[in-house]
Each structure stands twice: as C-alpha cells, then as structure tokens.
Amino acid sequence: MVTSLLTLLACILSCTMLLLGNTLYSVQDVVSALLGEQISGVSFAVNTIRLPRLIAGLLAGFAFGLAGNTFQTMLRNPLANPDVIGITAGSSAAALVCILIFQTSNFVVSVSSVIAGLVTVSFIYAMSRGKSFSIGRLILVGIGIQAMLSSVISYLLMVGDQQDIPTALRWLSGSLNGSQMNSLPPLAITVLICAPIVIVLGKHLSILELGEQSASSLGLNTDRTLMLLILSSVCLIALATATTGPIAFVAFLSGPIAKRLVGVGFSNVIPAGLVGVNLVLAADLIGQFAFDVRFPVGIITGILGAPYLLYLLIRMNRKGSL
Structure with a gap:
C-alpha cells in the first residue's frame, strides 16, 4: 500500500512538472507534444526543457534514495550515508576536476565520479579497520574525509576558469536546471543495471542488520x-551526482522516512527509492514556484535535511550512540 501511494504521488508530481512552468499548458497540449505533435511553443518547452528535467529528477531521486538506504542499513547507523561519510564529496571532487580543469565530456565526468566514489569507499573502509571494524570509527573517518574533500572542492573553485565557476556552483548546489536528454543515458543505464541488484539483495539487508557473524551463521554469503x-550503491550515487550534482540530504532522509512509513517487518528498499523521487520532485517544484526567486532543488532539500540531522545527532548523543 505504501509503495502504491508513493508511486501515485510521484505520478502526480511528474504530471505537475510537465504542466507547470513560465506558461501553464493544458493536459491535451502536453500529451500531444509528448506524442510527437509539433505545437508552437509547447513542443519545445515540454520536450526540451521539462521532460529532461523530470527524467533527471526521477532517476537521481531513485538512485539517491536506494543507495542512501542501503548504506544506512548495511552499517546499522542512520549517519552512515553517502552525504555524511564523504562518498558524495569524493564523486563531486572528481567531477569538478573534469569540469573546471580538463573541460571533459559528460561521459568522462561520469566515469571519473564512479572511480572516485569507489576509491573513497575503499580508503574510508581501510582507515576504519584498526584491530577490528567499527561503524563509529568509519563514520568519524568518513566525516574527516568529507571535510578534506570539501577543501579540495573549495580550492578547485578558486583556481578554475572564471567563466566555468557559475556552472560549477550551480552544479554543486544540486540542480535539475539545464538537464538534457543526451546527458541522461549513463545514469539511466546505471539505474537499470544497479537498482535491480540492490532491490533483489534488499531482502538480505534485514539479515545484515544482525551483524556479519549472525548473517553468515544463517547461510548468507556476506562478503559477496x-x-x-x-x-x-556507489555507482548509483556517483552517476546521480555526476548528472544533477550532489542534491543534499536526499540519500540521508529517504531511508528513515520509508522505514517510518512501511513499519517494522517489511522491506523498505523500493519505498526508499520512491521517497527519494518524491523528495527531489517536490523540492524542485517548491524551489521553482514557491518563492519570488527560483532556487535549485539542493537548496530546498538542504533546508529540509539539516534540522533532521541536528535532531538525529542530539537523539543519538542522549542514547550514547555517538
């Protein structure tokens, strides 16, 4: 029921994004334009501007939601998500090097983001091993890595070509502005390949929450x-980041919201992805039409996510989890 309701909400938000803009078009005109009929003004606005923006939001939101929930469940800590432990920052730094220093193609940006994300995960894991693996140590190491990579990003913005800085800043804020169909295939292919893997293996996440030893005793091949x-998850995060920029807190919020909606005893993998979709689409609509000035989607999700992060830190500190 929750999955169906989240899907219905995503459909409503998608239709709203296609209808709303500088000009409000009728449902008939939008459908005709989507079917290939050439209508003055409508066809360009819908097929060139609104549809790529919508698809980018759908794909990125689903990718962020799935990956964030996976990391939080695997590591049994709501703070252990790609935004907090530096994975998103690693992919962002690599993408900015490609954008500002080398002016490479979108394909190279995507590949670099994936490689940087994997390297960041490997480095954080290696640094957090010690005598035994500790989730708390991993989170602290990840926060340190994120701070270091944020400094790298600031340095890149200082030394980059001035004409590329506005584009880079817009991208860093997490934005669907300027989305084009030719930049979406890498993310679409990644979601089509990686999302089913995460969904199929999602039934094992509840077992992994018991710990690796307990999961192994129940017959699960934990390493694989x-x-x-x-x-x-890293591929999903990296490609979504390369396409839309690091949309703040979507990966962080999707899992807890989905878990609260679904309840105990049910898988929240698909609901987490759908919550990510709805967060991105709703935040984009709010940023575009709720204020006199138009804000990127990442600004709105940041406003929503920051108070929850503070609340979570306070609650975990009181419980002695930090």
Whole structure:
C-alpha cells in the first residue's frame, strides 16, 4: 500500500512538472507534444526543457534514495550515508576536476565520479579497520574525509576558469536546471543495471542488520552480498551526482522516512527509492514556484535535511550512540 501511494504521488508530481512552468499548458497540449505533435511553443518547452528535467529528477531521486538506504542499513547507523561519510564529496571532487580543469565530456565526468566514489569507499573502509571494524570509527573517518574533500572542492573553485565557476556552483548546489536528454543515458543505464541488484539483495539487508557473524551463521554469503551492494550503491550515487550534482540530504532522509512509513517487518528498499523521487520532485517544484526567486532543488532539500540531522545527532548523543 505504501509503495502504491508513493508511486501515485510521484505520478502526480511528474504530471505537475510537465504542466507547470513560465506558461501553464493544458493536459491535451502536453500529451500531444509528448506524442510527437509539433505545437508552437509547447513542443519545445515540454520536450526540451521539462521532460529532461523530470527524467533527471526521477532517476537521481531513485538512485539517491536506494543507495542512501542501503548504506544506512548495511552499517546499522542512520549517519552512515553517502552525504555524511564523504562518498558524495569524493564523486563531486572528481567531477569538478573534469569540469573546471580538463573541460571533459559528460561521459568522462561520469566515469571519473564512479572511480572516485569507489576509491573513497575503499580508503574510508581501510582507515576504519584498526584491530577490528567499527561503524563509529568509519563514520568519524568518513566525516574527516568529507571535510578534506570539501577543501579540495573549495580550492578547485578558486583556481578554475572564471567563466566555468557559475556552472560549477550551480552544479554543486544540486540542480535539475539545464538537464538534457543526451546527458541522461549513463545514469539511466546505471539505474537499470544497479537498482535491480540492490532491490533483489534488499531482502538480505534485514539479515545484515544482525551483524556479519549472525548473517553468515544463517547461510548468507556476506562478503559477496556486501560487495555487490556497495558497488551498486556507489555507482548509483556517483552517476546521480555526476548528472544533477550532489542534491543534499536526499540519500540521508529517504531511508528513515520509508522505514517510518512501511513499519517494522517489511522491506523498505523500493519505498526508499520512491521517497527519494518524491523528495527531489517536490523540492524542485517548491524551489521553482514557491518563492519570488527560483532556487535549485539542493537548496530546498538542504533546508529540509539539516534540522533532521541536528535532531538525529542530539537523539543519538542522549542514547550514547555517538
């Protein structure tokens, strides 16, 4: 029921994004334009501006939601998500190097983001091993790596070509502005390949929450499962980041919201992806039409996510989880 309601809400938001803009078009005109009929003004606005923006929001929101929920569940900590532990920052730094320094193609940006995300995950894991693996140590190491990579991003903005800085800043804020159909295939292919892997293995996430030893005793091949989940999640995060920029807190919020909606005893993997979709689409509509000035989607999700992060830190500190 929750999955159906989230899907219905995503459909309503999608239709709203196609209808709303500088000009409000009728449903008939929008449908005709989508079917290929040439209507003055409508066809360009719908097919060139609104539809790519919508598809980018759908794909990126689903990718962020799935990956964020996977990391939080695997590591049994709501703070252990790509935004907080530096994975998104690693992909962002690599993308900015390609955009500002080398002015490469979108394909190279995507590949670099994936490689940087995997390297960041490997480095954080290696640094957090010690004598035994500790989730708390991993989070602290990840926060440190994120701070270091944020400094790298600031340095790149200082030394980059001035004419590329506005584009880079817009991208860093997390934005669907300027989305084009020719930049979406890498993300679409990644979602089509990696999302089913995460969804299929999602039934094992509740077992992994018991710990690796307990999961192994129940017959689960933990090493293979964890490797597939991590690789798939990093690819989703990296490609989504390369396409839309690091949309703040979507990966962080999707899992907890989905878990609260679904309840205990049910898988929240698909609902987490759908929550990510709805967060991105709703935040984009709010940023575009709720204020006199238009804000990128990442600004709105940041406003929503920051108070929850503070609340979570306070609650975990009181419980002694930090």
